Amino acid sequence: MILTLINDVTDKQIEKIEEIARDSGFIPEVSRGESRTIVLIKGENAILSRGKFDPLKAVERISSISVPFKLVSKNWIEKTIVKVGDIEVGGKEIVYMAGPCSVENNGSTEETASLIKSIGGTGIFRGGAFKPRTSPYSFQGMGEEGLKILKDISVKTGMKIVTEAMDPRQVELVEKYADIIQIGARSMQNFELLKECGKAKIPVLLKRGFTNTIKEFLMSAEYIASEGNKNIILCERGIRTFSDYVRFTLDISAVPVLKTLTHLPVIVDPSHPAGRRDYVESLSLAAIAAGADGLIVEVHVDPEKASSDGAETITTEAYAKLIKKADAVALAIGRGA
Numbered sequence: 001m002i003l004t005l006i007n008d009v010t011d012k013q014i015e016k017i018e019e020i021a022r023d024s025g026f027i028p029e030v031s032r033g034e035s036r037t038i039v040l041i042k043g044e045n046a047i048l049s050r051g052k053f054d055p056l057k058a059v060e061r062i063s064s065i066s067v068p069f070k071l072v073s074k075n076w077i078e079k080t081i082v083k084v085g086d087i088e089v090g091g092k093e094i095v096y097m098a099g100p101c102s103v104e105n106n107g108s109t110e111e112t113a114s115l116i117k118s119i120g121g122t123g124i125f126r127g128g129a130f131k132p133r134t135s136p137y138s139f140q141g142m143g144e145e146g147l148k149i150l151k152d153i154s155v156k157t158g159m160k161i162v163t164e165a166m167d168p169r170q171v172e173l174v175e176k177y178a179d180i181i182q183i184g185a186r187s188m189q190n191f192e193l194l195k196e197c198g199k200a201k202i203p204v205l206l207k208r209g210f211t212n213t214i215k216e217f218l219m220s221a222e223y224i225a226s227e228g229n230k231n232i233i234l235c236e237r238g239i240r241t242f243s244d245y246v247r248f249t250l251d252i253s254a255v256p257v258l259k260t261l262t263h264l265p266v267i268v269d270p271s272h273p274a275g276r277r278d279y280v281e282s283l284s285l286a287a288i289a290a291g292a293d294g295l296i297v298e299v300h301v302d303p304e305k306a307s308s309d310g311a312e313t314i315t316t317e318a319y320a321k322l323i324k325k326a327d328a329v330a331l332a333i334g335r336g337a
């Protein structure tokens with residue numbers, strides 16, 4: 001349930017409200033907004049009678065949240081902008097994240113980064129150091145050595161870094177080197193990983209599992225939020241259907257659906273659903289038109305030589321063209337600078 005408090009509520013009244021909630025076995029969460037203070041009362045069947053609060057004369061309105069995802073629900077907060085340095089994910093401007101599928105130690109990652117930096121767009125660089133691969137015989141990523149390459153790129157170019165943690169034991173390490181922790185599609189319901197990321201001090205980019213519903217997606221975000229980390233970026237990256245000409249089906253409808261259900265920013269990964277580089281641009285433009293707050297695109301200076309996902313990885317030249325068109329679409333729908 002949500003308590004909307006009176007305009008001139010005092011700290012003492014808020015403390016009393018928190019006490020009443022705790023005494024009934026629930027967890028109060030106070031959100032001090034620009035104009036209003038709201039208290040979310042969390043817990044299974046968290047319902048308290050109005051009479052409990054009446055003597056305080058501090059509660060203006062009581063409403064219930066009927067959805068199972070409470071903290072990430074739009075009923076609770078209208079909009080969250082996730083700040084990554086000066087970059088605002090979920091603000092007016094479209095945020096572009098780009099880089100190779102995997103970090104490599106042959107100089108190509110640094111070269112890709114400096115080209116991406118010169119192309120412009122919003123500067124968030126992606127690259128996996130811990131790679132979730134279908135086959136145990138495929139390249140598994142460079143681990144900490146890869147994280148060091150990413151950090152170095154960040155220091156030299158000023159770009160922020162997003163990279164994946166696959167295991168709760170990797171979260172602290174990723175936090176040390178990166179600016180955003182990515183949770184991959186295959187890990188979306190790794191609840192221990194979600195909880196660990198919920199304790200992290202940096203934002204989390206949560207990818208939708210390819211067999212997961214929107215409700216499950218938001219429940220996973222709820223896991224992170226319930227541990228304290230509210231800086232969550234949702235990412236639609238395609239789901240399994242019967243389509244046989246793409247790797248996954250990009251669920252474009254997930255963008256407006258998520259936008260009606262949650263206050264969290266929503267971005268789209270056009271690369272993994274495409275599975276082929278010639279589809280990446282169309283999916284990117286569709287995502288922006290549908291209202292996505294950003295894109296995360298696989299880009300490599302020489303995609304044919306990429307150590308993973310080369311088929312869907314675009315060149316830096318193609319990326320420059322994509323950004324230009326995506327900016328035009330953004331402008332057409334009233335977004336962008």
Ligand code: PEP
Binds near residue numbers: 101184186
């Ligand atoms: C990736 O970003 O390279 C990746 C493995 O993505 P996903 O988890 O969406 O498959």
Ligand code: MN
Binds near residue numbers: 102272
């Ligand atoms: Mn990939």
